Amino acid sequence: MDTGAATDQAGTVTDDRPARSFGSAVDAYERGRPGYPDAVAAALVPDRTPLVVDVGAGTGKFTRTLLGRADEVVAVEPDPAMRSRLADLLPTVRALDGSGEAIPLPDGSADVVTFAQSWHWVDRDAGAAEVARVLRPGGTLGLVWNVRGETRPWAARVGAIVAQPEARTVQQEQPLVGTPFGAGVRDTVRWTHEQDRDAFLDMIASRSSVILMPEDERRAVLDAVRQVLDEDPETAGRPTIPVDYVAHVHRYVRP
Numbered sequence: 001m002d003t004g005a006a007t008d009q010a011g012t013v014t015d016d017r018p019a020r021s022f023g024s025a026v027d028a029y030e031r032g033r034p035g036y037p038d039a040v041a042a043a044l045v046p047d048r049t050p051l052v053v054d055v056g057a058g059t060g061k062f063t064r065t066l067l068g069r070a071d072e073v074v075a076v077e078p079d080p081a082m083r084s085r086l087a088d089l090l091p092t093v094r095a096l097d098g099s100g101e102a103i104p105l106p107d108g109s110a111d112v113v114t115f116a117q118s119w120h121w122v123d124r125d126a127g128a129a130e131v132a133r134v135l136r137p138g139g140t141l142g143l144v145w146n147v148r149g150e151t152r153p154w155a156a157r158v159g160a161i162v163a164q165p166e167a168r169t170v171q172q173e174q175p176l177v178g179t180p181f182g183a184g185v186r187d188t189v190r191w192t193h194e195q196d197r198d199a200f201l202d203m204i205a206s207r208s209s210v211i212l213m214p215e216d217e218r219r220a221v222l223d224a225v226r227q228v229l230d231e232d233p234e235t236a237g238r239p240t241i242p243v244d245y246v247a248h249v250h251r252y253v254r255p
Helices: 020-034 036-045 081-090 126-135 151-159 165-172 197-203 215-231
Strands: 051-053 071-078 094-096 110-116 135-148 185-196 239-251
Touching: 020 081, 020 094, 020 197, 036 110, 036 135, 036 185, 036 197, 051 094, 051 215, 071 110, 110 126, 126 135, 151 215, 185 197
Parallel strands: 051 071, 051 110, 071 094, 110 135
Antiparallel strands: 135 239, 185 239
């Protein structure tokens, strides 16, 4: 799912409209959102792990990186349009209706539970308790955020157009995870996604903040991003755009 939760300082979701907006932009989401480098999945899931559950799976962007590492992968996604697209794209994956606070699996059945770009939509305490219920003792909770870099001048200009300062705090600070989980281990994976121009614009259009804008405001944002891509010498006339990311990977162990 998207970055940019509407949360309070305790990490509790206060407005679920953004979280429920993605189904209306499922095509843009699938075309535009980046995947994840294999190193992210490797940091959380050892080879031949019996069962991994990917929660808030969206159209399966992170789910597909888990397939070669686990004997079985289950995807949990509350939005029916996103879940349907995931089922079409990944027919070997069980796609279930659920959320971080209500995972439809038995107690102690999972070895790893992941939230890629989705933990910020979850109530911290209720989600941690539900993950602990589903995980076996010693199992892993993995939280991942892909954060788009802005060191390139054109990327900084785009960032200013679509900025969500509060979302950046949620993504980049150590996530707050409730009991029974203790301190986590944090890794970062830096990578560059070569993306064509239309897919990049779809990525911008699939952000929850942009989806929820009135049509004229959304059009103005996308026009402003197009102008940046047209003007900057690093992006103008190129078939693909080099989009830098830092994947923040947080790993917690169930006591």
